[in-house]
Amino acid sequence: MNKGKGDMLPAGQTLNRKHILIGITGGIAAYKSADLTRRLIEAGADVRIMMTQAATEFVTPLTFQALSGQPVFFDNSDDSSGMKHIELARWADAIIIAPASANTLAKLAQGRADNLLTTTCLASEASKYFAPAMNRVMWHDLSTQSNCKTLRDKNWAQLGPASGLQACGETGEGRMLEVSDILTAVAQGFKSGALQGLNLTVTAGPTFEAIDPVRFIGNRSSGRMGYAIASAAHEAGANVTLISGPSHLTPPDVTSFIAVESAAEMQHAVFSVIDNCHIYISTAAVSDYRVKNIATQKIKKTQDTLTLELTRNDDILSAVANHKNRPYVVGFAAETENIIDNARQKLVQKNLDMIIANDVSTNTDEQTDIGFNSEYNALHVFWTDGEQGEAEQHFDIARKSQLATRLITLIARQYKTRKNQHAKNTA
Ligand code: PMT
Numbered sequence: 001m002n003k004g005k006g007d008m009l010p011a012g013q014t015l016n017r018k019h020i021l022i023g024i025t026g027g028i029a030a031y032k033s034a035d036l037t038r039r040l041i042e043a044g045a046d047v048r049i050m051m052t053q054a055a056t057e058f059v060t061p062l063t064f065q066a067l068s069g070q071p072v073f074f075d076n077s078d079d080s081s082g083m084k085h086i087e088l089a090r091w092a093d094a095i096i097i098a099p100a101s102a103n104t105l106a107k108l109a110q111g112r113a114d115n116l117l118t119t120t121c122l123a124s125e126a127s128k129y130f131a132p133a134m135n136r137v138m139w140h141d142l143s144t145q146s147n148c149k150t151l152r153d154k155n156w157a158q159l160g161p162a163s164g165l166q167a168c169g170e171t172g173e174g175r176m177l178e179v180s181d182i183l184t185a186v187a188q189g190f191k192s193g194a195l196q197g198l199n200l201t202v203t204a205g206p207t208f209e210a211i212d213p214v215r216f217i218g219n220r221s222s223g224r225m226g227y228a229i230a231s232a233a234h235e236a237g238a239n240v241t242l243i244s245g246p247s248h249l250t251p252p253d254v255t256s257f258i259a260v261e262s263a264a265e266m267q268h269a270v271f272s273v274i275d276n277c278h279i280y281i282s283t284a285a286v287s288d289y290r291v292k293n294i295a296t297q298k299i300k301k302t303q304d305t306l307t308l309e310l311t312r313n314d315d316i317l318s319a320v321a322n323h324k325n326r327p328y329v330v331g332f333a334a335e336t337e338n339i340i341d342n343a344r345q346k347l348v349q350k351n352l353d354m355i356i357a358n359d360v361s362t363n364t365d366e367q368t369d370i371g372f373n374s375e376y377n378a379l380h381v382f383w384t385d386g387e388q389g390e391a392e393q394h395f396d397i398a399r400k401s402q403l404a405t406r407l408i409t410l411i412a413r414q415y416k417t418r419k420n421q422h423a424k425n426t427a
Contacts, residue, residue, distance in 0.1 A: 026054025099133030136172030223247030
């Protein structure tokens with residue numbers, strides 16, 4: 001029986017904007033993946049499908065193309081670049097192999113890469129799920145059991161199988177898990193709980209400093225990086241306050257959203273929540289200067305040159321880091337040169353716990369464009385580590401939403417390490 005939209009996931013869980021790649025292998029349960037596709041889309045996910053050759057003999061790619069509204073990828077589908085597996089591997093937040101045949105499970109366990117599906121899985125850092133579906137004897141075979149264990153050991157999540165009447169007429173274990181259970185498990189997988197109950201403040205976007213009633217000094221920040229971090233922290237269980245400068249983006253699902261315009265307004269908003277904040281992440285591109293005397297009327301075009309006197313804004317990040325009840329403080333460094341050295345300097349000078357550096361020099365190649373106003377970024381992270389001095393990690397080019405999830409995992413871990421060290425030192 002089909003349930004209506006919204007009935008499939010427990011309250012508070014959505015798959016909004018998640019990139020889900022479904023891998024369909026040869027088995028009669030392939031028809032159930034049509035329902036899985038539809039339900040994932042209803043839950044807000046962006047879905048792509050890849051099929052093995054055997055799967056196309058059970059259900060046609062056209063069925064999935066119609067349901068997902070996207071081309072379906074299989075071994076003979078057009079791939080002029082020969083890089084489709086890399087593209088799909090990077091695109092996915094999660095990969096679900098459903099149904100997963102005994103043959104594909106064996107290949108995945110061995111790390112084989114002999115078709116688009118297995119190659120993509122091998123090349124992807126996404127969360128991975130498999131929903132076995134096969135005859136009960138095949139399921140209980142020691143090789144199949146051992147392959148599943150290998151996959152679990154490699155961090156794949158096993159979904160099912162369920163028990164019941166099988167297509168072959170036998171009754172037993174080996175049916176593909178119900179679609180609603182697969183959906184719930186995948187939605188749950190995005191909720192790590194790593195920041196459960198903690199209060200986290202994120203600043204995002206640019207600030208606008210008024211020149212007169214119609215003009216301002218701004219910058220190229222879109223808010224994407226900060227919104228992605230706020231969203232990932234919310235998924236990790238934090239109570240998130242997102243303080244944002246002007247942005248065209250729809251705010252993500254967070255506990256509290258405060259819209260501001262200028263650096264002074266952002267500072268005021270930050271200090272209204274900072275005493276009750278465990279982690280502060282400063283992603284905003286805050287203007288370093290503001291206009292000293294804002295004109296009350298629109299400035300007329302009467303002179304050949306116009307001089308504006310600017311005055312320095314407070315550094316909000318430094319002020320937070322030097323606050324008496326300071327939270328765990330994470331800054332960003334937007335750099336166009338000497339990225340690593342400049343970031344390290346900011347870590348020390350601003351008295352931060354962690355700094356995340358990104359290259360914001362102009363890049364005209366859309367494929368590799370990162371930093372301001374792009375979907376993508378690449379990050380160098382440095383943090384102070386009580387026992388070992390300074391530590392670092394590099395995150396290669398990826399979508400900002402994927403980087404945000406990885407950053408939140410790292411920040412949660414470092415926050416807990418710091419807390420434990422503090423408890424040890426004060427015991
Ligand atoms: O919004 P997007 O289009 O997705 O782009 C993301 C981004 C490039 C803006 C983001 O990843 C980023 O790098 N943000 C920091 C931008 C910045 O202002 O960097 P900065 O090196 O000038 O400042 C260092 C740190 O001090 C930042 O954490 C900044 O928020 C903070 N700062 C700066 C000035 C000021 N007056 N107050 C501050 O708190």
